[in-house]
Amino acid sequence: xxxxxxxxNNLSTVAAARMANPFWHxxxxxxxxLFGLFLxxxxxxxxxxxxxxxxxxxxxxxxxxxxxxPSAEHWFGTDEVGRDIFTRILYGARLSLGVGVAVVVCAxxxxxxxxxxxxxxxxKPDQVIMRLMDIVLAFPALVLAxxxxxxxxxxxxxxxIAIAIIKIPVYVRLARAEALALREKLYVKAAVTxxxxxxxxxxxxxxxxxxxxxxxxxxxxxxxxxxLVATLGFLGLGAQPPTPEWGAMISIGWKHLLDYWWYxxxxxxxxxxxxxxxxxxxxxxxDILDPRENRA
Amino acid sequence: MNMLLEIKNLSVSxxxxxxxxxxxxxxxxxxxxxxxxxxxxxSGSGKSxxxxxxxxxxxxxxxxxxxxxFYKGTDLITLERKALQSLRGKEIGMVFQEPMTALxxxxxxxxxLAEVIRRHRRxxxxxxxxxxxxxxxxxxxxxxxxVARKYPFELSGGMRQRVVIALAMSSPPELLIADEPTTxxxxxxxxxxxxxxxxxxxxxxxxxxxxxxxxxxxxxxxRRVVVMYAGEVVETxxxxxxxxxxxxxxxxxxxxxLPDLAEPGQPLMAIPGDPPDLRRRPPGCAFAPRCSRALxxxxxxxxxxxxxxxxxxxxxxxxxxxxxxxxxx
Amino acid sequence: MRQIIVKRLxxxxxxxxxxxxxxxxxxxxxxxxxxxxxxxxxxxxxTLQEVRRQLGLDQPVWVQYFAYMGGLxxxxxxxxxxxxxxxxxDLVKFxxxxxxxxxxxxxxxxxxxxPLGILAAVKKDTGWDHTSRFFSIAGISTPVFWSGLVGxxxxxxxxxxxxxxxxxDLTVPPPDTITGLYLLDSLxxxxxxxxxxxxxxxxxxACTLAFAQLATVTRQxxxxxxxxxxxxxxxxxxxxxxxGPVLLFRYALRNALIPTITVVGLSFGSLxxxxxxxxxxxxWPGMGKYVVDSIAFLDFPAIMGFTxxxxxGYVLINLIVDLTYYALDPQIKE
Numbered sequence: 001x002x003x004x005x006x007x008x009n010n011l012s013t014v015a016a017a018r019m020a021n022p023f024w025h026x027x028x029x030x031x032x033x034l035f036g037l038f039l040x041x042x043x044x045x046x047x048x049x050x051x052x053x054x055x056x057x058x059x060x061x062x063x064x065x066x067x068x069x070p071s072a073e074h075w076f077g078t079d080e081v082g083r084d085i086f087t088r089i090l091y092g093a094r095l096s097l098g099v100g101v102a103v104v105v106c107a108x109x110x111x112x113x114x115x116x117x118x119x120x121x122x123x124k125p126d127q128v129i130m131r132l133m134d135i136v137l138a139f140p141a142l143v144l145a146x147x148x149x150x151x152x153x154x155x156x157x158x159x160x161i162a163i164a165i166i167k168i169p170v171y172v173r174l175a176r177a178e179a180l181a182l183r184e185k186l187y188v189k190a191a192v193t194x195x196x197x198x199x200x201x202x203x204x205x206x207x208x209x210x211x212x213x214x215x216x217x218x219x220x221x222x223x224x225x226x227x228l229v230a231t232l233g234f235l236g237l238g239a240q241p242p243t244p245e246w247g248a249m250i251s252i253g254w255k256h257l258l259d260y261w262w263y264x265x266x267x268x269x270x271x272x273x274x275x276x277x278x279x280x281x282x283x284x285x286x287d288i289l290d291p292r293e294n295r296a
Numbered sequence: 297m298n299m300l301l302e303i304k305n306l307s308v309s310x311x312x313x314x315x316x317x318x319x320x321x322x323x324x325x326x327x328x329x330x331x332x333x334x335x336x337x338x339s340g341s342g343k344s345x346x347x348x349x350x351x352x353x354x355x356x357x358x359x360x361x362x363x364x365x366f367y368k369g370t371d372l373i374t375l376e377r378k379a380l381q382s383l384r385g386k387e388i389g390m391v392f393q394e395p396m397t398a399l400x401x402x403x404x405x406x407x408x409l410a411e412v413i414r415r416h417r418r419x420x421x422x423x424x425x426x427x428x429x430x431x432x433x434x435x436x437x438x439x440x441x442x443v444a445r446k447y448p449f450e451l452s453g454g455m456r457q458r459v460v461i462a463l464a465m466s467s468p469p470e471l472l473i474a475d476e477p478t479t480x481x482x483x484x485x486x487x488x489x490x491x492x493x494x495x496x497x498x499x500x501x502x503x504x505x506x507x508x509x510x511x512x513x514x515x516x517x518x519r520r521v522v523v524m525y526a527g528e529v530v531e532t533x534x535x536x537x538x539x540x541x542x543x544x545x546x547x548x549x550x551x552x553x554l555p556d557l558a559e560p561g562q563p564l565m566a567i568p569g570d571p572p573d574l575r576r577r578p579p580g581c582a583f584a585p586r587c588s589r590a591l592x593x594x595x596x597x598x599x600x601x602x603x604x605x606x607x608x609x610x611x612x613x614x615x616x617x618x619x620x621x622x623x624x625x
Numbered sequence: 626m627r628q629i630i631v632k633r634l635x636x637x638x639x640x641x642x643x644x645x646x647x648x649x650x651x652x653x654x655x656x657x658x659x660x661x662x663x664x665x666x667x668x669x670x671x672t673l674q675e676v677r678r679q680l681g682l683d684q685p686v687w688v689q690y691f692a693y694m695g696g697l698x699x700x701x702x703x704x705x706x707x708x709x710x711x712x713x714x715d716l717v718k719f720x721x722x723x724x725x726x727x728x729x730x731x732x733x734x735x736x737x738x739x740p741l742g743i744l745a746a747v748k749k750d751t752g753w754d755h756t757s758r759f760f761s762i763a764g765i766s767t768p769v770f771w772s773g774l775v776g777x778x779x780x781x782x783x784x785x786x787x788x789x790x791x792x793x794d795l796t797v798p799p800p801d802t803i804t805g806l807y808l809l810d811s812l813x814x815x816x817x818x819x820x821x822x823x824x825x826x827x828x829x830x831a832c833t834l835a836f837a838q839l840a841t842v843t844r845q846x847x848x849x850x851x852x853x854x855x856x857x858x859x860x861x862x863x864x865x866x867x868x869g870p871v872l873l874f875r876y877a878l879r880n881a882l883i884p885t886i887t888v889v890g891l892s893f894g895s896l897x898x899x900x901x902x903x904x905x906x907x908x909w910p911g912m913g914k915y916v917v918d919s920i921a922f923l924d925f926p927a928i929m930g931f932t933x934x935x936x937x938g939y940v941l942i943n944l945i946v947d948l949t950y951y952a953l954d955p956q957i958k959e
Contacts (some may be wrong), residue, residue, distance in 0.1 A: 032759055134636075135643030138943075139936045142898025147932040150920060151651045151662075227768050231902060234770050236920050250770060254906065257774050258782055258789075265778070268771030275766035283762060351864055385866030392864075397857035402880055402954065411875070412865045463865050 030287065036280025043274050047093035056084040058091045058244050067260045077262040080252060085263065088244035089270045095245050096274060099160060100226040107164045108218050111171025116206045118172065119179025120198065130176070133169035141166050145228060149237040156229075156245070159238035163228050167221055174217060178210040216286045223278030230271050246271050299366075300471055300503050301327040301350070306363035308345055308354070317574045319345045323363070323529050324601065325522045327471065332497060332504040334518035334535070336511060336550070340571055342527035343507045347473045351390060352380050367471075386416045389464030389502075391493075393476040395457035399448035405432070405459055406444030409466065416467045431462040435492060454485040461493060468500040475507045490517060511554060515539055520610070523547050526572050526582035529601060533611035543604045543613040545587045581616070589617050629951050637944055644940065648933045649693045652925070653680065662925040665706035702930030707922040712930035716912055721805025722792060723900055723911030728806075729831035730896060734838040735889070739882075741839075742846025743873060749851065757843060764840020769899045773833040773906040780829055787829045790908035797822045830907040834899050838892050845888040849881035883953055890946025897935055 046053065062082030070077045076085040118129045136144070148162035182188050182205055191201050232238035233247025234254075241248050246267040253263035308320040320342045327333050335343045348354045350365055350372060365372040367388070372380060384390075392398055400408055409428035410421065419427065425444070432440035435458040448456055457477060464472055474493060478486035494517050497504045506518060514521050514535060521538050523531040523546065531544040542548045549567045569586035572578065578585070584594040593616050601614040656662045660677040668676075681689050696702070702712035745757040781789040792807060793799055800811035800819040808827065811820035853859065854877055862876050904913035912931060919927035 032755065032762070131639065131643065134640060135647060138640045138644055138940050139647070139932075140894035140897045140939050142895070142901065143932055143935050143939075146901070146916070146920070147648070147651055147928065150923075150925070150928050151655050154920075223766060227766070230768060231770070231898075234768075234902065235905075235917055250774075254770065254774055257777060261778055261782070264771070264774050268768060268774060271768045272763075272766055272771060275768070276763060279762045279766045283758075353860060353863060381866060381868045383866075384864055384868075390864040392857065392861065394857060398861045400858045400862070400876060400880075403876075411867065411871075412862075415866045460861065463861065466865075 030284055032280050033284025033287075036277045036284060039273050039277030040281060043093055043097060043277060046090050047097050050087075050090035050094060054084065054087040054090055056087040058083060058088045059242065060084075067256070067263070069260070070262050076266040077260070079249070079263055080256070085249075085266055088249060089246065089267055092244045092246045092249065092267065093270065093274070095239070095243070096226045096229065096271070099156070099229050100222045100274075100278075103160050103164045103225045103229070104167060104218050104221045107167035107221070108171050108214060110164075111168040112175040112207065112210060112214055114168070115172035115175025115177075116179045116202050116210065119176035120183060120202055120206060122180075122183075126176075129172065133172050136166065136169045142228065142231060145232060146235065146237060149232055154237045154240065156233075156239040156243070159229055159232045162232070163225055166228075167225065170217060170221070171214065174213050175206070175210045178213075179206050182206050182209060212289050216282055216289065219278055219282030219285060223275040223282065226278070227271065227275050298328045299326060300329045300368065301505070302364075302366040303346070303350075304364045304366065306346070306349060306365060307361040308342075308349055309359050309361050310355070311357050311359065315575055318361070318527065318577060319358075319574060320349070320527045321577075322601075323524070323527070325529055325532055327503050327505055329470070330497075330501045330503050331520060332494065332506060332518050334514035334521040335505060335507045335524060336509065336514055336521055337524035338509055338571060340526075340574070341524040343524055344475050345527070346524075347390065347475050347505065347507055350473060351384055351388060352377075353390075385412060385464070385469065386467045387469050388471045388473065389467065389469035391457070391460050391464050391472065391474040391477045394480050395453050395460055396480070398460050399456055401448055403447075404444065405446055405448065405451070409444070409459070409463060412463050413466050427466075431466055432459070434465075434496070435459070435462045436488075453481055454489065457481060457485075457489055458492065461489070461496070465496055465500070465502070468496075468502055471503045471505065472497060473505045473507070476509070477506075478513075479508075511539070511550060523550070526577075527574065528582060529612075529614065530583065531611075531613045531615075532601075533604075533608065537608055537611045541606075541611075543611070544583075544615050545589055545617075546583050581614075591617055630948065633944060633947055637940065640940055641937070644933070644936050645694060645697060646690070648929055648936075649690050651932075652929050653682075653689055653693065654686070656925075663703055663706075665923065665925075668706075697933065702933070703926035705919065705927045706924040707919060707927065712927050715915060715927065716930060716934055719910060719912045719915045722909060723904065723913060725792075725806040725808065725827070726830055726834060726903065726909060726911060727896060727900055729808075729827055730834035730838065730900075731893075733831055733835040734842050737835075738839045738842030739846050739878075739885075742843040742885075743850055743878065745843065745847040746850035746854065747873070754847075757847065761840040761844040761847075764836050764843075767836060769833060769837065769902045770906055772836055773830070773903055776829050776833050777906070788826050789829075792826050792910060793819065793823045794826075799823075830903050830909055833906075834896065834903045837899060838889075838896050841892045842885065842889060845885045846881060849884050850877060853877045853881045883950060886946055886950055886953070890943050893942050894939055897939060 060083060062078070064082065065074075065078055066080055066082040068074050068078040068082075074084050074086065076089065079085055079088070114129065118126045139147075145159070145162040145166055148165060149159050152158035152161065179202070188201060188205055191205070229238055230245070230247030230250070233245045234251045236251060239245035239248045241252055249267045250264045253260075253267065256263050257265075303326065304324050306320055306323040307318065309316050309318045311317075323342065323346055325333075335346065337343050345354070345358075349360065350367075352372065354360075360373055363373070367383070372383075375383075399405070403411075406425055406428045409431060410424035413419065413424045413427050413431075414421070417424075429440045429444050432443055437443050437455060437458055443451070443455070448459075451459070461477070472493070477493065478489050481489060490513060493504065493506075496502070506513070508514060518535050520533065521535050522529055523538065523544065525546050531538060531542065531547045538547060539551060542551055546567075549565070552565045553567060567586060572582050572585070578595065580593070580595040580597055581587070581590075581599055584590045587594065597616075599614045599616045601612050603609070604611045604613045652662070653659050660673055660680055660682060661668075663680070664672050664676050677683075681692050684692075700713040702716075704710065705712050705715055708715055741757055745754050748754055777789045780787040788794070797818055800807055800816045800823075801814050803810045803813055807823035808820060811817070811823060859872070859877060862872055867876060900911065901913035901917060903909065904911045905917045908914065912935070916928055916931040918924075919931070
């Protein structure tokens with residue numbers, strides 16, 4: 001009875017699929033990640049095809065039709081000057097997505113490079129850089145962003161700079177940890193004795209090894225950056241109205257919550273879904289890339 | 297009734313992402329009250345799986361395919377969780393292989409012992425702490441009061457294992473399962489720990505299931521022995537008869553591989569080949585590919601565990617060619 | 626252990642130095658015209674010159690820095706352009722409201738988050754677990770202002786259960802001030818009307834604020850518990866008959882909480898940031914609302930004073946968290 005339960009020559013198709021492409025299979029196993037991917041796809045499509053999806057002009061004012069509730073003509077209603085909110089959310093997706101990606105990719109690049117160099121060379125400069133990062137991290141994120149944005153002047157560019165500054169230390173630490181670990185590896189030491197220039201070592205060994213945690217961090221950070229930009233916009237420190245930025249829209253809309261509920265609710269929903277999408281996908285990637293998850 | 301533990305036709309499998317592995321196949325043996333039985337085999341032979349099955353401590357991906365584990369007449373496999381939980385530690389104790397990680401790192405030794413003692417007996421905290429110190433003394437730990445206040449990281453491996461033994465024996469249990477209790481310890485300490493376990497068991501009348509890969513230990517301490525290979529029982533009997541007159545080629549090879557028995561200047565006898573891949577079990581005897589006396593039938597039909605020919609009523613072997621031949625072991 | 630404390634205090638000093646330097650740079654060096662930032666657009670030329678002199682803008686930078694530090698130590702952040710009061714007075718006035726909100730949110734996050742995390746760990750890979758995972762991620766993805774607005778929509782507009790703004794009804798006199806925390810003060814003075822009313826007002830904002838931190842706590846507790854439950858010493862305890870609540874709480878949780886504390890400490894930063902937004906939405910009269918009002922006014926001294934104080938608080942909280950961590954782990958104590 002027992003020897004027939006395992007039949008080694010009869011791999012089921014499922015097992016075969018598992019072994020053929022484990023990466024894709026693991027994504028499929030996790031419905032949450034799939035949902036996240038779906039959300040991301042939705043956002044990207046929205047922002048790319050905005051002009052085709054909606055017939056309205058996001059800046060067109062129509063005072064007579066202001067504060068219209070959701071209807072067949074205006075799916076998400078209109079704002080205080082009659083602009084179609086759904087359209088503005090679509091165009092806002094371009095902004096949020098673009099800003100989020102730009103800020104985090106910049107911060108990621110700068111941070112990784114600084115961290116890799118700092119960790120590799122070590123010594124006093126490394127200590128100084130780490131203290132600097134500690135100081136940036138000593139501030140609560142939003143509070144520091146507010147302070148920087150307020151100092152530089154309230155507009156979208158400065159908000160982006162402020163957020164980029166906050167995000168850099170994480171990447172510095174990540175890359176530095178990789179650099180420290182790899183510095184001791186034998187093949188790196190061998191490369192040094194061969195006379196290979198440091199920048200080559202950093203570029204060819206350290207950075208590629210740091211890619212995997214950095215990618216996870218970037219995905220998660222884009223979600224967070226989108227929220228931060230919107231929060232600054234909501235506080236009046238980021239994109240200024242009439243720019244169709246989701247946070248800026250809510251900064252005006254929230255005062256009308258009780259009378260015209262759709263105005264702040266839908267942009268906020270868009271924010272939530274965008275951020276959720278990135279976080280779910282980032283979380284899913286982390287699960288896949290984390291070796292510990294491979295326990296049966 | 298002298299029968300304490302009776303394992304009958306136990307089969308256990310593990311499922312991983314790729315496949316299902318049969319780790320135990322029709323394992324059967326028994327342990328009487330108060331006797332010390334050795335379970336011998338190499339890594340992967342299924343010794344630990346058997347032990348964990350008894351207490352229901354298998355991993356989540358393990359399935360008990362068939363068989364029964366009778367403890368004092370009750371089948372532990374069908375027992376409900378609460379009842380099994382009350383058996384653990386109280387009637388059946390267990391000592392694991394790795395003492396360095398076996399104890400709670402942020403609880404003091406005395407507290408860990410007292411907690412377990414209170415689980416088995418209705419005593420106050422103060423009384424439990426007193427008993428804890430006593431049990432430390434029983435496992436020959438010097439300055440038990442001092443040690444009771446320490447944390448595990450302050451103790452050596454040997455001392456930690458003594459504490460683990462004290463924990464397992466605190467009830468005291470009817471059966472102690474010791475899974476390679478000395479393998480991770482220094483050679484000089486191994487002997488002491490074994491002697492300690494033997495002494496405690498005899499004193500309390502506790503039966504011991506001693507899992508080991510060391511035949512020398514078996515010959516010193518165990519009255520009976522069970523030899524396992526590839527998740528199956530291949531031979532069992534009293535230590536005397538199995539070690540002096542081994543019937544199974546694997547047992548013979550194990551004994552032959554002992555350095556003590558080798559002639560000086562002769563090469564050590566190793567068993568050729570590797571243990572089988574449990575994902576692809578052969579239809580016949582699992583040892584056949586490595587057996588120097590394999591017959592064609594060995595590769596086709598699986599032998600049954602039967603009484604070996606001779607006068608003994610306790611010596612069982614699972615082998616087609618297990619009959620005695622001209623060359624006595 | 627003492628060595629650790631000394632080392633951490635040294636780090637603290639360094640970090641504080643860095644914080645003051647940063648705020649100094651933001652107030653004196655980076656803005657185009659620091660004096661103008663301090664007095665606002667409407668101030669007269671004389672005031673402008675006076676402030677210029679006070680800030681010592683013609684002095685070398687490090688002299689300015691010491692002057693700035695001197696001011697900080699005295700609690701002098703300048704006067705608010707909007708209220709014309711010393712910023713420090715304003716902040717002190719609004720501090721208790723923020724403290725009460727933050728403490729309530731923190732309490733909710735722990736009291737709900739820890740059990741949820743344990744549940745998720747114990748019921749791993751079941752529906753419970755997936756739900757809690759989604760809930761955790763949703764928590765950190767939700768913009769605080771949006772969840773607050775939705776909360777008001779549902780609980781105030783639709784259900785009519787909770788109020789939408791303020792700490793207490795206008796018709797109910799606040800309790801006598803002992804700590805400044807309405808809940809505590811009303812309890813201490815036996816003022817049940819005030820207690821009930823302020824609790825009623827506190828629920829929605831505190832829950833809104835707690836949401837993100839709750840998600841983080843749940844997630845971390847789940848991960849730590851899973852890690853701990855797979856350890857050998859848990860197996861030893863199981864083999865010796867320990868099970869159920871005793872196993873979960875006395876054996877597993879106390880070790881699982883150690884990394885959780887660190888994460889909770891770090892998440893305080895987002896709590897403080899989130900308080901700014903929450904107070905705005907709920908018109909909660911705390912430091913957060915104060916600074917948002919200041920932003921609209923471009924009230925630079927107020928903004929920077931707030932930044933400095935909040936960051937100081939954050940640094941101190943993290944220090945306490947670090948020290949607690951060391952206190953809990955006996956291996957480091959020795």
